[in-house]
Amino acid sequence: xxxxxxxxxxxxxxxxxxxxxxxxxxxxxxxxxxxxxxxxxxxxxxxxxxxxxxxxxxxxxxxxxxxxxxxxxxxxxxxxxxxxxxxxxxxxxxxxxxxxxxxxxxxxxxxxxxxxxxxxxxxxxxxxxxxxxxxxxxxxxxxxxxxxxxxxxxxxxxxxxxxxxxxxxxxxxxxxxxxxxxxxxxxxxxxxxxxxxxxxxxxxxxxxxxxxxxxxxxxxxxxxxxxxxxxxxxxxxxxxxxxxxxxxxxxxxxxxxxxxxxxxxxxxxx
Numbered sequence: 001x002x003x004x005x006x007x008x009x010x011x012x013x014x015x016x017x018x019x020x021x022x023x024x025x026x027x028x029x030x031x032x033x034x035x036x037x038x039x040x041x042x043x044x045x046x047x048x049x050x051x052x053x054x055x056x057x058x059x060x061x062x063x064x065x066x067x068x069x070x071x072x073x074x075x076x077x078x079x080x081x082x083x084x085x086x087x088x089x090x091x092x093x094x095x096x097x098x099x100x101x102x103x104x105x106x107x108x109x110x111x112x113x114x115x116x117x118x119x120x121x122x123x124x125x126x127x128x129x130x131x132x133x134x135x136x137x138x139x140x141x142x143x144x145x146x147x148x149x150x151x152x153x154x155x156x157x158x159x160x161x162x163x164x165x166x167x168x169x170x171x172x173x174x175x176x177x178x179x180x181x182x183x184x185x186x187x188x189x190x191x192x193x194x195x196x197x198x199x200x201x202x203x204x205x206x207x208x209x210x211x212x213x214x215x216x217x218x219x220x221x222x223x224x225x226x227x228x229x230x231x232x233x234x235x236x237x238x239x240x241x242x243x244x245x246x247x248x249x250x251x252x253x254x255x256x257x258x259x260x261x262x263x264x265x266x267x268x269x270x
Contacts (some may be wrong), residue, residue, distance in 0.1 A: 054080075100191075101180075
């Protein structure tokens with residue numbers, strides 16, 4: 001990093017400090033991802049026990065991501081509140097309209113705000129400056145509920161966040177981008193627990209096979225797999241492809257296919 005970039009990043013982090021100091025106590029909506037990890041770490045280092053983490057437990061969230069969040073809080077000594085969504089939650093987003101993310105965020109954050117352990121705390125989330133470049137209807141729900149996004153307010157980009165975590169020696173700095181499992185299902189297609197579990201299973205298998213950034217898009221009978229273009233050569237191994245094909249069929253797909261365009265964030269929004 002050159003000196004100019006370093007100065008720019010430090011100024012943003014100083015602004016983040018100023019923003020968080022304006023809150024007596026905060027609850028960070030913590031997914032275990034890169035953005036919320038930096039926000040939580042910064043808030044806890046600054047506010048101590050007046051900064052807590054809160055994680056929603058819902059069927060469209062990866063169990064592995066939730067476990068990462070739990071383990072990080074244990075390692076850092078941060079109070080961590082787990083909020084389980086009501087059993088009716090999935091039925092409220094199952095019809096999967098274009099505004100699904102808005103509906104989902106509204107339900108989840110209303111659930112967090114109403115939790116008794118969060119009384120008196122300012123609820124903040126990890127939205128960053130770069131998120132404005134993608135289709136994110138969920139941000140409207142955050143605005144309506146008065147949820148603040150300190151990283152965006154401080155003008156921190158995804159690269160700023162990764163660099164900051166790396167400088168702090170936090171291994172999550174290079175963690176692949178993740179998203180709600182429901183984002184793998186085309187709008188208008190019904191969301192079910194079975195589909196979400198199938199997506200999670202195949203993505204986990206691909207991660208274990210050495211593919212860091214992956215998406216399994218659920219198109220009915222077809223599992224459309226996205227990996228980074230640079231990783232495509234290692235996908236084209238006959239034995240490996242046979243293994244993935246059998247795994248896809250085992251969780252309900254009839255066909256498994258590799259998207260030749262490679263992984264693209266927000267691909268389903270097109």
